[in-house]
Amino acid sequence: MKKSVLTRYRVMAYVTAVLLILLTVGVIGKRLLQLDGFDGFVTVVGIAHGWLYVLYLIFAFDLGNKAKMPVGRLLWVLLAGTVPTAAFFVERRVSREVEPLLQKDADPSPAAA
DSSP, X not given: OXXXXXXXXXXXXXXXXXXXXXXXXXXXXXXXXXXXXXXXXXXXXXXXXXXXXXXXXXXXXXXXXXXXXXXXXXXXHHHGGGSTTHHHHHHHHHHHHHHXXXXXXXXXXXXXX
């Protein structure tokens, strides 16, 4: 597995998580606090999060497939982009689990004599 697979996943996890937090703040401001001016913000951030979440799903599925994750863990990784701040924690845990696999693939295996 290439390191770029993990890098793509990590970038999309952070982008998705930040957008979801911004969307949550926007919805709170719009619905609960009834502040003016949040309509456009919620619309733009919601659309951006929706489209980028699709990319997150693709990259997370690709990583999970190449890392041979169990189905339950892969589903949790895929759903982490829907819970505010969950993607930060899940990304860190996945990165710790996948990095040894990257190093193992990068180390040249000794030639059999």
